[in-house]
Protein backbone atom coordinates (compact mmCIF):
# COMPACT_ATOMS: atom_id res chain seq x y z
CA UNK A 387 0.00 0.00 0.00
CA UNK A 388 1.32 3.45 -0.88
CA UNK A 389 2.62 5.42 2.09
CA UNK A 390 2.74 2.35 4.32
CA UNK A 391 5.70 2.42 6.67
CA UNK A 392 8.35 -0.28 6.25
CA UNK A 393 8.20 -3.29 8.54
CA UNK A 394 11.79 -2.78 9.65
CA UNK A 395 13.36 0.67 9.82
CA UNK A 396 16.52 2.02 11.40
CA UNK A 397 16.06 5.53 12.77
CA UNK A 398 17.66 7.84 15.33
CA UNK A 399 16.25 7.53 18.83
CA UNK A 400 16.87 9.50 22.04
CA UNK A 401 20.23 11.30 22.06
CA UNK A 402 20.86 10.24 18.46
CA UNK A 403 21.22 6.57 19.39
CA UNK A 404 20.30 4.14 16.61
CA UNK A 405 17.11 2.22 17.04
CA UNK A 406 15.31 -0.35 14.94
CA UNK A 407 11.55 0.01 14.61
CA UNK A 408 9.56 -3.15 13.84
CA UNK A 409 5.99 -2.90 12.60
CA UNK A 410 3.60 -5.76 12.09
CA UNK A 411 0.94 -5.32 9.38
CA UNK A 412 -1.96 -5.31 11.86
CA UNK A 413 -0.45 -2.37 13.73
CA UNK A 414 1.65 -3.73 16.59
CA UNK A 415 5.21 -2.44 16.86
CA UNK A 416 8.47 -2.71 18.79
CA UNK A 417 11.61 -0.63 19.14
CA UNK A 418 15.11 -1.96 19.76
CA UNK A 419 18.15 0.18 20.54
CA UNK A 420 21.47 -1.05 19.21
CA UNK A 421 22.84 0.28 22.48
CA UNK A 422 22.32 -2.72 24.76
CA UNK A 423 20.41 -4.73 22.13
CA UNK A 424 17.67 -3.25 24.25
CA UNK A 425 13.93 -3.44 23.47
CA UNK A 426 12.46 -0.16 24.74
CA UNK A 427 8.93 -0.34 23.37
CA UNK A 428 6.32 -2.93 22.47
CA UNK A 429 2.87 -1.76 21.41
CA UNK A 430 -0.26 -3.71 20.57
CA UNK A 431 -2.39 -3.05 17.49
CA UNK A 432 -4.24 -0.28 19.36
CA UNK A 433 -0.87 1.44 19.76
CA UNK A 434 -0.98 0.92 23.52
CA UNK A 435 2.44 0.62 25.14
CA UNK A 436 2.97 -2.67 26.97
CA UNK A 437 6.45 -2.21 28.41
CA UNK A 438 7.46 0.17 31.16
CA UNK A 439 10.16 2.71 30.33
CA UNK A 440 11.09 5.21 33.02
CA UNK A 441 10.50 8.90 32.32
CA UNK A 442 13.97 9.35 33.80
CA UNK A 443 15.66 6.69 31.63
CA UNK A 444 18.99 8.20 30.58
CA UNK A 445 19.94 6.85 27.16
CA UNK A 446 23.50 7.87 28.01
CA UNK A 447 26.16 5.16 27.61
CA UNK A 448 27.58 3.56 29.68
CA UNK A 449 24.43 3.79 31.85
CA UNK A 450 21.93 1.04 31.00
CA UNK A 451 18.46 2.14 29.88
CA UNK A 452 15.92 1.92 32.72
CA UNK A 453 12.93 -0.06 31.47
CA UNK A 454 12.06 -2.13 28.42
CA UNK A 455 14.03 -5.37 28.20
CA UNK A 456 17.68 -5.09 29.24
CA UNK A 457 19.76 -8.15 28.40
CA UNK A 458 21.72 -9.43 31.41
CA UNK A 459 24.82 -11.30 30.20
CA UNK A 460 27.29 -12.85 30.99
CA UNK A 461 26.15 -12.37 34.58
CA UNK A 462 22.78 -11.90 36.17
CA UNK A 463 22.70 -9.50 39.14
CA UNK A 464 25.61 -9.80 41.51
CA UNK A 465 25.94 -13.56 41.00
CA UNK A 466 29.63 -13.34 40.02
CA UNK A 467 32.58 -11.01 39.90
CA UNK A 468 31.47 -8.81 37.00
CA UNK A 469 29.52 -5.58 37.20
CA UNK A 470 25.81 -5.91 38.11
CA UNK A 471 23.93 -7.73 35.30
CA UNK A 472 27.08 -8.09 33.17
CA UNK A 473 28.02 -5.82 30.30
CA UNK A 474 25.79 -6.76 27.32
CA UNK A 475 23.23 -4.10 28.31
CA UNK A 476 25.75 -1.32 27.94
CA UNK A 477 27.56 -2.33 24.79
CA UNK A 478 26.82 -1.28 21.24
CA UNK A 479 25.42 -4.20 19.27
CA UNK A 480 25.52 -4.47 15.47
CA UNK A 481 22.93 -5.55 12.95
CA UNK A 482 23.67 -9.16 12.01
CA UNK A 483 23.27 -9.25 8.27
CA UNK A 484 23.93 -12.95 7.84
CA UNK A 485 22.58 -14.85 10.85
CA UNK A 486 22.62 -18.66 10.82
CA UNK A 487 19.19 -19.92 9.72
CA UNK A 488 16.26 -20.36 12.07
CA UNK A 489 13.96 -23.40 11.77
CA UNK A 490 11.77 -23.10 8.67
CA UNK A 491 8.50 -23.25 10.64
CA UNK A 492 9.14 -19.91 12.37
CA UNK A 493 7.04 -17.29 10.58
CA UNK A 494 7.39 -13.59 11.17
CA UNK A 495 8.13 -10.71 8.85
CA UNK A 496 8.99 -7.90 11.21
CA UNK A 497 12.24 -8.89 12.86
CA UNK A 498 15.81 -7.81 13.34
CA UNK A 499 18.94 -9.82 14.03
CA UNK A 500 21.59 -8.25 16.26
CA UNK A 501 25.02 -9.49 17.22
CA UNK A 502 27.44 -8.77 20.05
CA UNK A 503 31.08 -9.85 20.05
CA UNK A 504 33.67 -9.01 22.69
CA UNK A 505 35.93 -6.01 22.25
CA UNK A 506 39.56 -6.06 23.44
CA UNK A 507 38.45 -4.18 26.55
CA UNK A 508 35.71 -6.76 27.24
CA UNK A 509 38.24 -9.58 26.89
CA UNK A 510 40.18 -8.06 29.79
CA UNK A 511 37.23 -8.38 32.18
CA UNK A 512 35.76 -11.61 30.74
CA UNK A 513 38.50 -13.45 28.82
CA UNK A 514 36.33 -15.37 26.38
CA UNK A 515 35.46 -15.25 22.76
CA UNK A 516 31.77 -15.54 21.91
CA UNK A 517 29.07 -14.57 19.45
CA UNK A 518 25.80 -13.48 20.98
CA UNK A 519 23.03 -13.34 18.40
CA UNK A 520 19.70 -11.80 19.34
CA UNK A 521 16.62 -11.93 17.15
CA UNK A 522 13.74 -9.63 18.09
CA UNK A 523 10.53 -10.38 16.17
CA UNK A 524 6.85 -9.52 16.14
CA UNK A 525 4.43 -12.37 15.51
CA UNK A 526 1.33 -11.90 13.34
CA UNK A 527 -0.85 -11.41 16.44
CA UNK A 528 1.55 -8.82 17.87
CA UNK A 529 3.47 -11.20 20.14
CA UNK A 530 7.00 -10.12 20.94
CA UNK A 531 9.59 -12.85 20.51
CA UNK A 532 13.21 -12.73 21.58
CA UNK A 533 15.67 -15.46 20.75
CA UNK A 534 19.21 -15.41 22.08
CA UNK A 535 21.86 -17.69 20.64
CA UNK A 536 25.19 -17.64 22.41
CA UNK A 537 28.15 -19.52 20.95
CA UNK A 538 31.54 -20.22 22.47
CA UNK A 539 34.12 -19.23 19.84
CA UNK A 540 37.16 -19.64 22.09
CA UNK A 541 40.13 -21.02 20.21
CA UNK A 542 42.08 -21.80 23.36
CA UNK A 543 39.92 -24.89 23.98
CA UNK A 544 38.37 -23.36 27.11
CA UNK A 545 34.75 -23.66 28.15
CA UNK A 546 32.94 -20.71 29.71
CA UNK A 547 29.95 -20.33 31.99
CA UNK A 548 27.41 -17.55 32.22
CA UNK A 549 24.11 -16.54 33.75
CA UNK A 550 21.48 -14.64 31.83
CA UNK A 551 18.15 -12.78 32.00
CA UNK A 552 15.64 -10.97 29.81
CA UNK A 553 15.05 -8.28 32.43
CA UNK A 554 11.53 -7.45 31.21
CA UNK A 555 9.75 -4.41 32.71
CA UNK A 556 6.00 -4.83 32.19
CA UNK A 557 3.79 -1.75 32.26
CA UNK A 558 0.95 -2.24 34.74
CA UNK A 559 -1.89 0.05 35.80
CA UNK A 560 -1.43 -0.39 39.55
CA UNK A 561 1.03 -2.81 41.13
CA UNK A 562 -1.35 -3.50 44.03
CA UNK A 563 -3.92 -4.85 41.56
CA UNK A 564 -1.55 -7.22 39.82
CA UNK A 565 -1.09 -10.95 40.38
CA UNK A 566 1.44 -13.35 38.96
CA UNK A 567 0.44 -16.93 38.34
CA UNK A 568 2.62 -19.93 37.68
CA UNK A 569 5.15 -19.38 40.48
CA UNK A 570 3.12 -20.53 43.47
CA UNK A 571 4.60 -23.35 45.60
CA UNK A 572 8.03 -22.94 43.95
CA UNK A 573 11.36 -22.46 45.68
CA UNK A 574 13.02 -19.07 45.37
CA UNK A 575 16.18 -17.27 46.41
CA UNK A 576 15.35 -14.02 48.16
CA UNK A 577 17.73 -11.24 47.15
CA UNK A 578 16.39 -9.20 50.07
CA UNK A 579 17.49 -11.91 52.51
CA UNK A 580 21.03 -12.68 51.38
CA UNK A 581 19.81 -15.03 48.63
CA UNK A 582 18.44 -17.45 51.20
CA UNK A 583 16.19 -20.18 49.79
CA UNK A 584 12.46 -20.25 50.67
CA UNK A 585 9.34 -21.92 49.31
CA UNK A 586 6.49 -19.79 47.98
CA UNK A 587 3.06 -20.45 49.44
CA UNK A 588 0.16 -21.76 47.40
CA UNK A 589 -1.42 -18.47 46.36
CA UNK A 590 -0.75 -16.48 43.22
CA UNK A 591 1.74 -13.72 43.93
CA UNK A 592 0.48 -10.24 44.79
CA UNK A 593 2.43 -7.11 45.75
CA UNK A 594 2.37 -4.84 48.76
CA UNK A 595 6.06 -4.13 49.38
CA UNK A 596 9.50 -4.46 47.79
CA UNK A 597 10.13 -7.82 46.14
CA UNK A 598 13.32 -9.25 44.62
CA UNK A 599 13.09 -13.02 44.27
CA UNK A 600 14.60 -15.58 41.94
CA UNK A 601 12.07 -18.38 41.44
CA UNK A 602 13.74 -21.65 40.52
CA UNK A 603 12.76 -24.31 37.98
CA UNK A 604 9.69 -22.40 36.87
CA UNK A 605 7.10 -23.59 34.32
CA UNK A 606 7.46 -22.53 30.69
CA UNK A 607 4.37 -20.31 30.99
CA UNK A 608 3.80 -17.52 33.53
CA UNK A 609 0.87 -15.09 33.56
CA UNK A 610 0.81 -11.52 34.86
CA UNK A 611 -2.76 -10.42 35.40
CA UNK A 612 -3.51 -6.71 35.51
CA UNK A 613 -7.02 -6.53 36.93
CA UNK A 614 -7.46 -2.82 36.44
CA UNK A 615 -6.41 -2.84 32.79
CA UNK A 616 -8.20 -6.16 32.24
CA UNK A 617 -5.07 -7.38 30.53
CA UNK A 618 -3.02 -10.51 30.98
CA UNK A 619 0.57 -10.79 29.87
CA UNK A 620 1.50 -14.34 29.04
CA UNK A 621 5.17 -15.11 29.14
CA UNK A 622 6.35 -18.29 27.43
CA UNK A 623 9.96 -19.30 27.68
CA UNK A 624 12.31 -22.00 26.61
CA UNK A 625 15.82 -22.70 27.88
CA UNK A 626 15.25 -20.26 30.76
CA UNK A 627 14.38 -22.23 33.91
CA UNK A 628 14.34 -19.39 36.45
CA UNK A 629 12.15 -16.31 36.79
CA UNK A 630 13.14 -13.18 38.69
CA UNK A 631 10.36 -11.01 40.10
CA UNK A 632 11.34 -7.48 41.05
CA UNK A 633 9.65 -4.30 42.18
CA UNK A 634 11.78 -1.76 44.05
CA UNK A 635 8.82 -0.17 45.88
CA UNK A 636 9.02 3.37 47.29
CA UNK A 637 12.34 3.54 49.19
CA UNK A 638 14.51 1.92 46.52
CA UNK A 639 12.66 3.87 43.82
CA UNK A 640 13.76 7.11 45.49
CA UNK A 641 17.35 5.89 45.63
CA UNK A 642 17.55 5.33 41.85
CA UNK A 643 18.56 8.39 39.86
CA UNK A 644 16.98 7.12 36.64
CA UNK A 645 13.62 6.10 38.09
CA UNK A 646 10.72 8.32 39.18
CA UNK A 647 9.66 8.21 42.85
CA UNK A 648 6.19 6.86 42.07
CA UNK A 649 7.00 4.83 38.99
CA UNK A 650 7.22 1.59 40.96
CA UNK A 651 3.41 1.62 41.01
CA UNK A 652 3.29 1.12 37.26
CA UNK A 653 5.92 -1.51 36.60
CA UNK A 654 6.71 -5.09 37.40
CA UNK A 655 9.77 -7.01 36.28
CA UNK A 656 9.25 -10.69 35.58
CA UNK A 657 12.52 -11.85 34.10
CA UNK A 658 12.97 -15.14 32.28
CA UNK A 659 16.44 -16.16 33.41
CA UNK A 660 19.15 -18.72 34.00
CA UNK A 661 20.62 -18.00 37.42
CA UNK A 662 20.81 -20.95 39.77
CA UNK A 663 22.62 -23.32 37.39
CA UNK A 664 24.86 -21.35 35.02
CA UNK A 665 25.13 -22.46 31.40
CA UNK A 666 28.51 -23.92 30.44
CA UNK A 667 29.54 -24.02 26.79
CA UNK A 668 32.57 -25.76 25.34
CA UNK A 669 34.20 -24.26 22.24
CA UNK A 670 31.84 -24.64 19.29
CA UNK A 671 28.76 -25.17 21.48
CA UNK A 672 25.72 -22.91 21.35
CA UNK A 673 22.98 -22.15 23.86
CA UNK A 674 19.54 -20.88 22.95
CA UNK A 675 17.09 -19.01 25.20
CA UNK A 676 13.71 -17.97 23.88
CA UNK A 677 11.10 -15.63 25.32
CA UNK A 678 7.67 -15.02 23.84
CA UNK A 679 5.37 -12.35 25.25
CA UNK A 680 1.73 -11.84 24.48
CA UNK A 681 -0.82 -9.44 25.91
CA UNK A 682 -4.40 -10.68 25.89
CA UNK A 683 -7.71 -9.41 27.27
CA UNK A 684 -7.96 -10.57 30.83
CA UNK A 685 -10.97 -12.58 31.85
CA UNK A 686 -10.22 -13.51 35.40
CA UNK A 687 -13.07 -12.95 37.80
CA UNK A 688 -13.52 -13.81 41.39
CA UNK A 689 -15.87 -13.22 44.24
CA UNK A 690 -19.47 -12.07 44.12
CA UNK A 691 -20.96 -12.00 40.70
CA UNK A 692 -24.13 -10.20 39.80
CA UNK A 693 -25.50 -11.59 36.54
CA UNK A 694 -28.04 -8.75 36.36
CA UNK A 695 -25.20 -6.31 35.90
CA UNK A 696 -23.62 -8.34 33.14
CA UNK A 697 -24.36 -6.18 30.12
CA UNK A 698 -23.81 -8.48 27.16
CA UNK A 699 -26.19 -10.64 25.18
CA UNK A 700 -23.62 -12.21 22.95
CA UNK A 701 -24.77 -15.79 23.00
CA UNK A 702 -27.95 -17.82 22.71
CA UNK A 703 -30.64 -15.42 24.06
CA UNK A 704 -32.62 -18.34 25.45
CA UNK A 705 -29.92 -18.72 28.08
CA UNK A 706 -30.31 -16.90 31.35
CA UNK A 707 -28.01 -13.99 32.06
CA UNK A 708 -25.91 -16.14 34.34
CA UNK A 709 -25.61 -18.79 31.65
CA UNK A 710 -24.60 -16.18 29.12
CA UNK A 711 -22.10 -14.79 31.52
CA UNK A 712 -20.49 -18.18 31.89
CA UNK A 713 -20.32 -18.74 28.15
CA UNK A 714 -18.70 -15.38 27.56
CA UNK A 715 -16.17 -15.87 30.32
CA UNK A 716 -15.32 -19.24 28.88
CA UNK A 717 -14.86 -17.68 25.45
CA UNK A 718 -12.62 -15.02 26.90
CA UNK A 719 -10.50 -17.61 28.63
CA UNK A 720 -10.13 -19.29 25.26
CA UNK A 721 -8.29 -16.20 24.09
CA UNK A 722 -5.65 -16.92 26.68
CA UNK A 723 -5.01 -20.21 24.89
CA UNK A 724 -5.56 -22.33 27.92
CA UNK A 725 -5.70 -26.06 28.24
CA UNK A 726 -8.41 -26.34 30.79
CA UNK A 727 -11.14 -24.18 32.22
CA UNK A 728 -12.76 -24.94 35.50
CA UNK A 729 -15.97 -23.32 36.74
CA UNK A 730 -16.66 -23.43 40.41
CA UNK A 731 -20.13 -22.91 41.77
CA UNK A 732 -21.04 -22.47 45.38
CA UNK A 733 -22.16 -26.05 45.76
CA UNK A 734 -19.57 -27.86 43.68
CA UNK A 735 -17.11 -28.01 40.86
CA UNK A 736 -17.83 -28.28 37.19
CA UNK A 737 -15.01 -29.01 34.85
CA UNK A 738 -15.25 -28.02 31.25
CA UNK A 739 -12.54 -29.81 29.41
CA UNK A 740 -10.86 -27.76 26.80
CA UNK A 741 -7.75 -28.03 24.75
CA UNK A 742 -7.59 -25.76 21.78
CA UNK A 743 -5.29 -23.22 20.29
CA UNK A 744 -7.65 -21.04 18.34
CA UNK A 745 -11.22 -19.90 18.45
CA UNK A 746 -12.30 -21.83 15.39
CA UNK A 747 -12.58 -24.97 17.51
CA UNK A 748 -16.00 -25.20 19.15
CA UNK A 749 -15.62 -24.01 22.67
CA UNK A 750 -18.45 -25.08 24.91
CA UNK A 751 -21.78 -25.78 23.31
CA UNK A 752 -24.79 -24.08 24.80
CA UNK A 753 -26.14 -27.61 25.36
CA UNK A 754 -23.26 -28.25 27.66
CA UNK A 755 -23.96 -25.06 29.52
CA UNK A 756 -27.64 -25.98 29.82
CA UNK A 757 -26.76 -29.38 31.26
CA UNK A 758 -24.42 -27.67 33.62
CA UNK A 759 -27.08 -25.25 34.70
CA UNK A 760 -29.67 -27.97 35.27
CA UNK A 761 -27.29 -29.71 37.57
CA UNK A 762 -26.77 -26.57 39.54
CA UNK A 763 -30.14 -24.90 39.46
CA UNK A 764 -29.99 -23.99 43.09
CA UNK A 765 -26.77 -22.14 42.52
CA UNK A 766 -27.94 -20.21 39.55
CA UNK A 767 -31.44 -19.42 40.71
CA UNK A 768 -30.67 -16.32 42.71
CA UNK A 769 -28.50 -13.28 42.20
CA UNK A 770 -24.88 -12.89 43.17
CA UNK A 771 -23.32 -16.32 43.16
CA UNK A 772 -19.72 -17.00 43.70
CA UNK A 773 -18.37 -18.14 40.41
CA UNK A 774 -14.77 -18.36 39.59
CA UNK A 775 -13.35 -19.42 36.28
CA UNK A 776 -9.72 -19.96 35.80
CA UNK A 777 -7.18 -21.26 33.38
CA UNK A 778 -4.76 -24.10 33.89
CA UNK A 779 -5.83 -24.52 37.48
CA UNK A 780 -3.70 -21.57 38.43
CA UNK A 781 -6.32 -19.47 40.18
CA UNK A 782 -7.58 -19.87 43.63
CA UNK A 783 -11.27 -19.89 44.36
CA UNK A 784 -12.26 -17.34 46.94
CA UNK A 785 -15.75 -18.18 48.13
Ligand SMILES: O=P(O)(O)OC[C@H]1O[C@H](O)[C@H](O)[C@@H](O)[C@@H]1O
Pocket residue numbers: 450463470471577598599630631632655
Ligand atom coordinates in the same frame (compact mmCIF):
# COMPACT_ATOMS: atom_id res chain seq x y z
O1 LIG B 1 19.43 -1.30 38.86
P1 LIG B 1 19.75 -2.50 38.02
O2 LIG B 1 21.21 -2.83 38.00
O3 LIG B 1 19.19 -2.36 36.64
O4 LIG B 1 19.02 -3.72 38.69
C1 LIG B 1 17.68 -3.72 38.95
C2 LIG B 1 17.25 -5.02 39.63
O5 LIG B 1 17.45 -6.07 38.73
C3 LIG B 1 17.06 -7.38 39.16
O6 LIG B 1 15.70 -7.56 39.14
C4 LIG B 1 17.69 -7.73 40.49
O7 LIG B 1 17.13 -8.92 41.01
C5 LIG B 1 17.55 -6.61 41.48
O8 LIG B 1 18.31 -6.93 42.63
C6 LIG B 1 18.01 -5.29 40.90
O9 LIG B 1 17.86 -4.28 41.85
